[in-house]
Amino acid sequence: MMIRRAGARDIPALHRLLAQVDLVHHQGRPDLFKIGNKYTDQELQTLLADERRPVFVAETEGTVLGYAFCVLQQYVDHNIMTDIRTLYLDDLCVDEAARGRHVGTALYAHVLDFARAQGCYNVTLNVWSCNGPALRFYQNRGLKPQKLGMEVILQRCTPPPA
Numbered sequence: 001m002m003i004r005r006a007g008a009r010d011i012p013a014l015h016r017l018l019a020q021v022d023l024v025h026h027q028g029r030p031d032l033f034k035i036g037n038k039y040t041d042q043e044l045q046t047l048l049a050d051e052r053r054p055v056f057v058a059e060t061e062g063t064v065l066g067y068a069f070c071v072l073q074q075y076v077d078h079n080i081m082t083d084i085r086t087l088y089l090d091d092l093c094v095d096e097a098a099r100g101r102h103v104g105t106a107l108y109a110h111v112l113d114f115a116r117a118q119g120c121y122n123v124t125l126n127v128w129s130c131n132g133p134a135l136r137f138y139q140n141r142g143l144k145p146q147k148l149g150m151e152v153i154l155q156r157c158t159p160p161p162a
Contacts, residue, residue, distance in 0.1 A: 001103065003110040006055040006067065011044050013057070013064035017093045028130025031157040056110055058094075058103045066094035066103045068111050072118060084121035087111065092125075092134075104137060 006014065018038050025033040039047065047053050047069075058066040069091040075081035089111055094103045115123050124146060127135045 001058055001060045001065070001106060003056055003058050003106060006048055006057045008045055008048060010048075010057050010064055010067075011041055014044060014055075014067060015039075017064070017067055017095060018091075020096055021091060021093045024131055025128060028128060031153075053090075054114065056107060056114070058107050058110075064095075065098040065101070066092070066107050068092045068107045070111060070114070072120075085119055087115035087118065087120045087123045089123055089125040105141070108141060 015037065022033065022035060022038060026035055048055055052072045054070045054072075056068045056070070057064045068089060071088040071090050072085065073088050074083065074085045076083055089108075092104060092107055092111075094107070112123060125138065125143070126149070127138060129135070
């Protein structure tokens, strides 16, 4: 397995994997997530060209098995936050057909190595509480809660008219 920066040729595979993530989120929180495309082809092309938003893919024999979307972040001269450099792991996905083959572990290790090489203080991410497998994956790699997002639902969600 090889892990490399994603390019335009990977857009169809990225869409395929993004759809798998979308379905997990929709099934867990249909009140928040609809079925659709997270990015257009043009948005992915723009994102893939942005050095501050690296995207990595894990590939075997020309088949993309997973991805990691990242964002380099840094507060500079902020009133209360220190000037640390952070790599935010926006999204990590392993193809359903490749799960259990340590693709996610390899991608995550690659992200950590990249962050270290960039001089990052930490790697952060968010996990939806409805995504138990992802939560366990990150906990098993030693991640600890940094902050918690909380909500109260104030009204019943009704689907939009068809």
